[in-house]
Amino acid sequence: MIRLAFVGLGGMGRMQVQSFLKVKGHRIVAGSDPSPDARAKFLELVPGAETFENHRDLLEKTDPDAVVVAPPTGLHGSVTSDFLKAGKPVLLEKPMARTVAECRKLNRLAHEKNTLLMIAHVRRFDPYWNSWANEVRAGRIGNPVLWRHIVANLGPGRWFMDEKMGGGPLLDGAVHDYDFANSLFGDPETVLSSSIKLDPSVTAIDTGSTIVRYASGNQLLLSWSWAARGCMMHDIVGPKGFIQFGTAGLTPPATQNGNYQYCCLTNGIGKQKLLKSIKDPSMFVRQARHFVDCVNGKAECASPGTEAIKAVAVAEAVLKAGPAGQIARVKW
Ligand SMILES: NC(=O)c1ccc[n+]([C@@H]2O[C@H](COP(=O)([O-])OP(=O)(O)OC[C@H]3O[C@@H](n4cnc5c(N)ncnc54)[C@H](O)[C@@H]3O)[C@@H](O)[C@H]2O)c1
Numbered sequence: 001m002i003r004l005a006f007v008g009l010g011g012m013g014r015m016q017v018q019s020f021l022k023v024k025g026h027r028i029v030a031g032s033d034p035s036p037d038a039r040a041k042f043l044e045l046v047p048g049a050e051t052f053e054n055h056r057d058l059l060e061k062t063d064p065d066a067v068v069v070a071p072p073t074g075l076h077g078s079v080t081s082d083f084l085k086a087g088k089p090v091l092l093e094k095p096m097a098r099t100v101a102e103c104r105k106l107n108r109l110a111h112e113k114n115t116l117l118m119i120a121h122v123r124r125f126d127p128y129w130n131s132w133a134n135e136v137r138a139g140r141i142g143n144p145v146l147w148r149h150i151v152a153n154l155g156p157g158r159w160f161m162d163e164k165m166g167g168g169p170l171l172d173g174a175v176h177d178y179d180f181a182n183s184l185f186g187d188p189e190t191v192l193s194s195s196i197k198l199d200p201s202v203t204a205i206d207t208g209s210t211i212v213r214y215a216s217g218n219q220l221l222l223s224w225s226w227a228a229r230g231c232m233m234h235d236i237v238g239p240k241g242f243i244q245f246g247t248a249g250l251t252p253p254a255t256q257n258g259n260y261q262y263c264c265l266t267n268g269i270g271k272q273k274l275l276k277s278i279k280d281p282s283m284f285v286r287q288a289r290h291f292v293d294c295v296n297g298k299a300e301c302a303s304p305g306t307e308a309i310k311a312v313a314v315a316e317a318v319l320k321a322g323p324a325g326q327i328a329r330v331k332w
Helices: 011-020 036-045 055-062 073-085 100-113 127-137 175-185 282-295 305-321
Strands: 002-007 026-032 050-052 066-069 090-093 117-120 146-152 188-196 207-214 219-225 232-238 241-245 260-267 272-278 327-329
Touching (some): 002 011, 002 055, 011 036, 011 090, 026 055, 055 073, 066 282, 073 090, 090 282, 117 282, 127 175, 127 260, 127 272, 127 282, 175 188, 175 219, 175 305
Parallel strands (some): 026 050, 066 090, 146 219
Antiparallel strands (some): 188 207, 207 219
């Protein structure tokens, strides 16, 4: 039975706790967070666990077998280093770290200590996104494809909009897309990016658009804002068809009672097909189960730090090229 600890018990840390509670093969023994309120909410979920203000005390006093790390992004590098140095397997929230340089250090440490560093790129475990990705992988809309994703909403604020601690939506939000596109399209090569700042009170860039080009010829086109009110648009177009998010006007069977999410594939002769998948948050539970399996040596990590660094590298190129509307090479 793995003795598991959690570091960073805010919104996402507790979401991880709730997901792990649905998975067998481990016991949650401890949590750390400087906030008394966060620690109290953690204890409501895991009565009897030990709690600490500081993750170093947690490490020293409880010596857990594995750790889930979810503090603000700017702290990912320093906190995770302490656990990797002690040889502990880590599930680290996305983005892997604020900079590529920090990601490199973490990968080096994990390699030296021969321990697991899994990054919580939860979309890799999302049946909804994989329902369309599997059609792309199978060549059903042809090759190459263009994946377009537009997100505009008022973002989470707080440290997320601090340039050093969070990096804004083009890192913290869009990193989901960068990583998923990397897993689908292969290694990223260049970005063409343009960014603007709509909210002068924050230090991070809050709005921008970019095209990421892949060696495979596929492209990701995204526009992301945490300072504008707007809609979400999501489709994947290819030479033999296209995929839209949602039901595209088709009526799903009434028996399914909203338990499913849908994408719709339209082929070259206009024939439509719904792609069905089980709703979130099952992706978080799947991710938790995968981490436990990896720690137990029953699975090979599907989201290692050596892959996640590439998503931070895309973000770094986007943030570099955006202000002057330039092209930047993706380097990791
Ligand atoms: N996978 C996803 O969809 C998703 C969604 C939201 C956030 N996240 C990621 O999860 C991480 C946490 O985000 P959040 O939404 O929970 O933020 P949050 O602000 O709700 O929680 C962060 C917590 O970290 C604590 N903290 C601060 N310094 C700490 C330290 N040194 N050690 C331990 N804890 C510390 C804070 O007190 C707070 O309770 C971020 O990296 C974020 O990008 C992922």
